[in-house]
Amino acid sequence: MNNHRSVVVRLKSVSKRFGPVAALRDVDLVVASGRIMGLLGENGAGKSTLMKILYGLYSPDEGEIYIDGKAVRFRSPQDSILYGIGMVHQVSTLVPEFTGLENIVLGTREGRFQFSLTRERKKIQTLSAQFGLLFPLDQKVSALTAGEKQKIEIVRALYRGARVLILDEPTTSLVESEFVQLLTSLRRFVDGGVTVVFITHKIREVMAACDEVTVLRRGEVQGNLQRHEMTKDSLVKLMFMDRNIAVTESALPLIDHVDVALSLQPVLSFDGVSTSTLRDLSFQAYGGEIVGVAAVSGNGEKDFAELPINPKRITKGTASLMGSPINGWSTVDVLRQGVFYTPEDRNHEGVLNEGSIVENMLLGHHRDSRFTRWGHFVDWPRLRLDTEASVSAFNVATPDIDVAIRRLSGGNVQKTILARAFLRDPRLLIVHNPTSGLDISTVEFIFSRLEGSRQAGMAIVWVNEDLDELMMLSDRIVVLNKGRIHGTFVRGEFDKLAIGASMLGESA
Amino acid sequence: MVGFSSILGQIIIYTTIYSLVALGIVIAGRTGVFNVGGEGIMLTAASTGFMTAYFSGSWLSGYFVAALTGMALGLMLVLVHEYLRVNQFVIGIVMVIFGAGLSDLLYKIIVGVRLQAPRAPRVPLIRIPGVSTVPVLRALFNHDPIVYFMYAATAIAWWFFYRTKIGLETRAIGELPQAADVVGVHVRRRRIIATAVGSSLIGIAGAYLPIFVTGTYNPDLSAGRGFMAIGIAIFAGWRPQRAILGGFLFAAVEVLSFQLQLSVPGVPFQFFLMLPFASVLLIMVVFRRFIDFPASIGKPYHRE
Numbered sequence: 001m002n003n004h005r006s007v008v009v010r011l012k013s014v015s016k017r018f019g020p021v022a023a024l025r026d027v028d029l030v031v032a033s034g035r036i037m038g039l040l041g042e043n044g045a046g047k048s049t050l051m052k053i054l055y056g057l058y059s060p061d062e063g064e065i066y067i068d069g070k071a072v073r074f075r076s077p078q079d080s081i082l083y084g085i086g087m088v089h090q091v092s093t094l095v096p097e098f099t100g101l102e103n104i105v106l107g108t109r110e111g112r113f114q115f116s117l118t119r120e121r122k123k124i125q126t127l128s129a130q131f132g133l134l135f136p137l138d139q140k141v142s143a144l145t146a147g148e149k150q151k152i153e154i155v156r157a158l159y160r161g162a163r164v165l166i167l168d169e170p171t172t173s174l175v176e177s178e179f180v181q182l183l184t185s186l187r188r189f190v191d192g193g194v195t196v197v198f199i200t201h202k203i204r205e206v207m208a209a210c211d212e213v214t215v216l217r218r219g220e221v222q223g224n225l226q227r228h229e230m231t232k233d234s235l236v237k238l239m240f241m242d243r244n245i246a247v248t249e250s251a252l253p254l255i256d257h258v259d260v261a262l263s264l265q266p267v268l269s270f271d272g273v274s275t276s277t278l279r280d281l282s283f284q285a286y287g288g289e290i291v292g293v294a295a296v297s298g299n300g301e302k303d304f305a306e307l308p309i310n311p312k313r314i315t316k317g318t319a320s321l322m323g324s325p326i327n328g329w330s331t332v333d334v335l336r337q338g339v340f341y342t343p344e345d346r347n348h349e350g351v352l353n354e355g356s357i358v359e360n361m362l363l364g365h366h367r368d369s370r371f372t373r374w375g376h377f378v379d380w381p382r383l384r385l386d387t388e389a390s391v392s393a394f395n396v397a398t399p400d401i402d403v404a405i406r407r408l409s410g411g412n413v414q415k416t417i418l419a420r421a422f423l424r425d426p427r428l429l430i431v432h433n434p435t436s437g438l439d440i441s442t443v444e445f446i447f448s449r450l451e452g453s454r455q456a457g458m459a460i461v462w463v464n465e466d467l468d469e470l471m472m473l474s475d476r477i478v479v480l481n482k483g484r485i486h487g488t489f490v491r492g493e494f495d496k497l498a499i500g501a502s503m504l505g506e507s508a
Numbered sequence: 509m510v511g512f513s514s515i516l517g518q519i520i521i522y523t524t525i526y527s528l529v530a531l532g533i534v535i536a537g538r539t540g541v542f543n544v545g546g547e548g549i550m551l552t553a554a555s556t557g558f559m560t561a562y563f564s565g566s567w568l569s570g571y572f573v574a575a576l577t578g579m580a581l582g583l584m585l586v587l588v589h590e591y592l593r594v595n596q597f598v599i600g601i602v603m604v605i606f607g608a609g610l611s612d613l614l615y616k617i618i619v620g621v622r623l624q625a626p627r628a629p630r631v632p633l634i635r636i637p638g639v640s641t642v643p644v645l646r647a648l649f650n651h652d653p654i655v656y657f658m659y660a661a662t663a664i665a666w667w668f669f670y671r672t673k674i675g676l677e678t679r680a681i682g683e684l685p686q687a688a689d690v691v692g693v694h695v696r697r698r699r700i701i702a703t704a705v706g707s708s709l710i711g712i713a714g715a716y717l718p719i720f721v722t723g724t725y726n727p728d729l730s731a732g733r734g735f736m737a738i739g740i741a742i743f744a745g746w747r748p749q750r751a752i753l754g755g756f757l758f759a760a761v762e763v764l765s766f767q768l769q770l771s772v773p774g775v776p777f778q779f780f781l782m783l784p785f786a787s788v789l790l791i792m793v794v795f796r797r798f799i800d801f802p803a804s805i806g807k808p809y810h811r812e
Contacts, residue, residue: 055690057689057690057811058811076689076692076694077689077690077691077692078692078693078694081691081692087690089686089690091686093684093686093687093690093691094684094687095679095680095683095684095687095688096683096684096803097679097683097803098676098679098680098683102676103687105673105676106673106676106677106680106687106688106691106693107677107688107691107692107693108673108691156691160691
């Protein structure tokens with residue numbers, strides 16, 4: 001390997017605080033040209049913050065940025081773009097109402113008062129072809145898949161002449177085959193003289209993609225490894241220090257599905273169920289199993305997760321709980337049967353941010369006779385007692401239960417929501433992306449609770465965007481595509497490529 | 509009954525009021541600022557604009573001061589929102605109450621109460637040679653300068669938003685401010701400019717009433733049109749070219765209800781006064797499916 005690569009970007013002693021939280025402490029980073037540099041760390045380690053500073057979105061409290069050895073100061077992305085920095089953000093930053101072409105030319109300097117995009121179109125098509133990033137130019141972005149949107153974002157950065165391309169968790173919404181495609185494109189960028197910074201929290205991806213990796217933990221650099229020094233163990237050690245992170249492989253399934261289907265009654269059952277967005281679903285979840293639901297975001301997975309608590313949406317077919325049809329039932333009726341649902345968007349749909357922990361704990365249990373007196377009054381002493389108990393059982397880090405939810409971290413909010421679900425042992429638990437954006441110790445904790453519930457005979461429907469996680473814990477994985485069940489995979493025959501293909505709607 | 513042409517001409521005059529205010533709201537709305545203070549801006553600008561025109565004897569300087577007044581209030585609205593992070597709707601409503609009080613206060617301090625109401629200077633009509641004698645077109649092109657100004661402003665706004673890249677960027681802010689931000693468009697700067705420009709149009713529309721339509725200043729002369737213009741902006745799907753259509757529709761209802769008042773005796777006149785408001789409601793219900801908003805309108809944007 002060439003040891004005399006020039007340094008494109010050097011970040012020197014960068015620090016950044018958000019209020020009382022130190023997001024970055026004295027971070028040094030050197031990015032050599034023509035390589036794929038990994039930036040590895042847990043959620044909240046400071047990877048995105050560091051790169052948003054390089055991109056000019058955040059300004060550092062301390063520290064300097066050097067591009068090609070020259071000290072620079074970026075006040076907005078407009079400045080960093082001029083120096084050839086491009087960034088593809090974790091959350092799509094494309095305007096859904098605009099076409100791909102419009103999104104790409106957005107913000108470029110030339111021809112601000114003209115609108116004929118013929119020249120621009122040509123240039124974009126050339127770039128797309130060169131790097132193997134093909135997507136429709138004239139369709140509204142809102143109609144495109146996550147993979148296509150990502151290609152547009154990458155081309156947008158290259159179109160602006162990016163020499164350093166930052167990709168922030170680029171694989172979040174990609175299925176396996178798209179990830180493989182992305183890797184090919186990354187290699188082409190490097191051959192074309194572009195330097196890539198690849199942000200991820202997955203060791204597997206670093207091993208597959210990067211020439212070099214810098215590991216961050218709690219806002220500090222833990223170390224830098226070259227390709228030949230990278231092993232799973234060395235990376236794990238840098239990422240988590242000595243914390244034990246062995247996520248247990250799921251124990252053997254408690255039940256054998258072939259027998260079970262004949263003898264046991266499913267907790268939740270859909271029989272040819274359709275709604276305005278879902279088509280002809282037949283699906284069972286039994287007590288003592290975790291059913292994973294995999295889908296590329298926007299294929300009806302949210303409506304699927306909400307269906308059991310909102311059976312009024314059903315237009316055709318029958319949904320049953322413990323054998324009794326629930327068509328036409330209200331949410332209250334369903335919840336009374338011991339169903340609990342934790343939504344995907346925890347801060348907007350899961351909790352009242354301004355309410356305290358104990359107030360939030362009551363939601364969904366407010367009709368439970370355990371927490372009411374004389375019919376309609378809240379039994380606060382009883383509720384406080386139970387809240388105290390479950391907050392400590394779920395390790396929610398908080399000084400007391402009167403703290404407003406918005407003061408808790410994402411992980412603690414999620415733990416509170418789960419603690420609430422377990423306040424009364426549910427028979428059916430529906431969880432949607434319960435681990436997104438959480439650090440590994442919280443993820444592990446949630447996994448252990450899910451597994452514990454399964455052992456206790458609960459039925460768990462787990463809709464999740466992260467396929468690796470699903471494969472770790474599920475007994476079965478059901479794939480949704482365009483509102484239909486497109487495939488079912490049983491533990492033992494999980495295959496990331498096959499499931500990914502099914503998620504994209506390809507037949508096996 | 510009055511002749512068709514004269515009624516159409518009357519409708520065009522009221523269209524000018526509605527469309528200009530709606531256009532001002534649309535322009536700010538495209539960057540994500542929901543200006544609900546239009547009524548207050550109209551009233552204040554009506555007062556300052558009329559007084560300037562009256563004392564200087566120049567209608568043009570009246571409109572100029574009205575535009576500046578609108579701009580000042582618009583800046584107040586957007587700056588308080590952007591820098592002090594106050595909710596847009598709260599400031600907007602405050603602006604309505606503030607404007608209603610301020611406009612009368614200024615007028616009473618400066619002009620006072622007079623036996624004979626002061627009249628605005630005469631505004632010349634501009635005739636377009638050729639069309640000014642053609643029957644229907646005559647009603648569209650035989651007007652005072654502000655009518656032409658409204659035509660031009662609508663056309664320019666349409667061209668800007670839909671035919672230039674800088675307009676595309678501006679629309680992007682209203683859809684998804686972070687998308688504009690990450691490609692180097694100054695979100696805050698654009699919001700401030702758009703709100704200021706939009707509010708100056710609202711100011712001109714406010715002053716149009718006392719300077720041209722009535723010729724004298726009366727308290728509360730905008731009579732809720734600043735609110736109805738919000739309805740027009742929404743009905744128009746935040747598109748300049750449709751704002752003019754919406755304005756025409758509401759103006760037609762208003763003018764026809766005047767006419768009906770005169771020609772249909774026996775019905776209480778309050779019924780006709782209610783018609784424009786009722787039609788806003790009706791149109792909203794009928795067209796609710798076709799109404800789309802800039803996705804981030806009314807929402808604050810902060811990077812960190």
